[in-house]
Amino acid sequence: MKKLIAVLLLILNLTGCMPNAKLGDRDMVEGMAIDKSPNGTYKITLQISQPEEEEKPAQPVILQQEGRSVTEAMAESSLAQGRQMFLGNCTLLAIGEGLAGEDLRYLLNFFDTNHRVSPNMTVLLTKGEASELLWLRKEIPTLSAEHVAESAQAGRKGGWMGYSRLSDLTLDLKNQNCALLPIVTLEKPEEVSSQEEGAGEENSSQSSGSSSQDSGSSSQSSSQASEEEKVPPKLHYIGMGILQDAQVKAVGDASASKGWAWLTNSKQDRQMHLEDQTLGKVSVLAYSHKVKLIPEQKGDLIVLKIQLKVRSNLVEWDLGSGEKPDKADLETIKLLETRQIEEEIGAFINATLRKGYDPLGVGLLIRQKFPELYRAWEPNWGKNLPEIGYDLQVSCELDQDYIQ
């Protein structure tokens, strides 16, 4: 037995550092951006972390290479740096607008089959070049790829989008042939100021709620602005890309993206600004929600019942009278909240399901409940999906702590 354990321990070494590379021979890739180059090849941009030294702070290295495949571009990067590119720490994958119309299967396979890549890596679509997201670190050293990934997670928790992990993307594409990805954009200072001047309430809340990280970058930007009279760009979540057959087929706006967040059972703290002429202005924090999707057959029609229960807290109010809200006010607030959530979910349904895209896996639910019907519908699922009816039942509960 002892001899056998010794032999087994030797064999277990097979699970260790087989492709032996010293830490110093590796470049730790923090973030990766992929764009389409003008000559049709993949242009990858890598943000590589550098160890901090005692006297000088870490200086990020941004590396750009082109290749006919991601593998080739990665090999070129390794050759250029004289080091192996290690993707185990890569937290962000940004895909540029130029690739949006392309079949992304080839690209996603690289990440799916590479066991060093974490399935929890954040994936984002960018408006414009994805590489800009990584080059930004040259301007703002604190805005690393990891920060952008954390910002996306904060965006999800803030109710601005659904999941955006590599595993969600892969599984949704494989199981329902449709997936969603958040779209981010870098807004240059001029754009920000012009938009802020002309934008309505929704837009301004969008920019403030884009994430805690985002506001972090804004504070940094103001301090830098005073020093250099230059405001760095801001990161904004502007909507969602709808992928079908591993290709971005359509986009949904920010409102649809929020609707997506309501329809995923992930923990979120969504701050909502509600306003009414008779009520005044209030802010509520929706801290818990639970959604159930139940397909039902009503005659020849399939109806998807969407039951959403939301619990919120009143966090800020300006009712004009200066008093605390009373019971009637709370009812109005609940009504306003319900209406806004219904609008967001409606925007989501119109952008996706009504157009024949199934990121929610409605087909899977129908297969579960009405297998025979699904079997008949499956070959033409994209055309049958818009025929489904929707019964949206949103119920909002408001904590009564503030009642007068």
Next chain:
Amino acid sequence: METKQRNISGFQLGALLFISRYFSYMTYLPQNRTTLTGPTALMSVLVAVAILTVAFQGYRIMCKRCGPDLFQAAHRVSPAFEKLVAALLGIYALLISASSMAQFDFFMSSTIYQNIRSWIFVIPLGAAVAYAAALGLESFARMAVPAAFLVLVTVLLLTGALAREVQPAYFYSPFYDGWGEIWEGAIMLVAHMAEFLPLILLFPRTGTQSPNKVFTGWLGCSMVVREWMILLVIATLGDYAALRDFPLYGAASLAEVGPFGDLDTAHIVIWVIVGFLRISVYLYCGGICLRRIFPKGKLGLFSSLLAAASVGFSLWAFAYPQLSGGVDSTKIAGGFFLGGTVLLPFIIAMLPKARQKEGAV
């Protein structure tokens, strides 16, 4: 090296068979069609259990009439018949150890270390399993108990870690693809149930007369874990599980357990332990078959020869995957299963000469 035969307990044998079966859950490859995954597989497993219970009756009857030792019963028919039986079962054992080594190699060099030459894995493994088989049954049978415990702990950890990744929408009726698919899945599962071989060859070493307890304990435990694994993989990967290589590994890489990170490393370690024990047990079975043919030969030599043949097969399988795939086909595996472990014990039980004389032990 094994100097004298030592008995093992029925529990140790059950654990060894459980480990061997667990290896096949870890090695699902959609292109091999050795088993199904998806909700249909849930029903296939239940049907397979029923078929296996019937199939086991051949050996059970043999135990009652001729005693548990297949070789002794065959010897009573004629020494030449004993050698023929040993040759048939020896080839079966070699086939399983060789295909297991090839699967081990494929997993390591296709999924874990994609740029490493396959001989780096199989040659050390071949040497280790040959040594383990030469040490004798007792050594690795004893190791199987903690290994089985480790496997169960990993299954529990995996379940806990994957709880938040569960997607109820991925489930659908196991009858969705019809009874034809369920039957096909059950037949594939039964045909690749190679554990009947070590069960029949090693059961006499437990020193008990009735194999029912070992069979029921092993099959029950294995199939419960199998059903659980199928559920877990469907719940987290959905239909994609049926399309991707090594779906259990895929699920493990999704799982995160606190500060330990994801469970894929634990999965690889379990994989090595399970692979090591499975190949060792089939090499040992092959070795004892060869010893029946060449009684003066040494088990160490036989296990080394069989290990070398398995390594050779694995390297060949890696170089010519299309050719080697047929070796693991349902027809070949099913033929050996049916002929060697179901019909053969039953035929021996029916032969009057094979019967144990009264009072003989």
